[in-house]
Amino acid sequence: MSVTTMTLRIPDELAPSIKAAASEAGLSVNAYVVRAARRAATLDAAHQLAALGLGNDLADEDEGDTL
Numbered sequence: 001m002s003v004t005t006m007t008l009r010i011p012d013e014l015a016p017s018i019k020a021a022a023s024e025a026g027l028s029v030n031a032y033v034v035r036a037a038r039r040a041a042t043l044d045a046a047h048q049l050a051a052l053g054l055g056n057d058l059a060d061e062d063e064g065d066t067l
Contacts, residue, residue, distance in 0.1 A: 008033070 010018065022032035
């Protein structure tokens with residue numbers, strides 16, 4: 001897996017919460033932020049599918065397969 005280095009500017013008041021949450025989850029700050037970004041991107045994609053009216057079609061896809 002290749003990676004890209006990015007610099008994030010985190011507000012001073014948010015940094016302690018991120019560090020604490022990462023520690024509580026047993027993750028590095030980097031892994032915690034990557035996981036949060038991945039979840040946000042997945043949720044955004046789901047919202048886009050729903051806006052196109054595709055969410056229900058995908059959710060109901062298996063219901064017709066009753067072999």
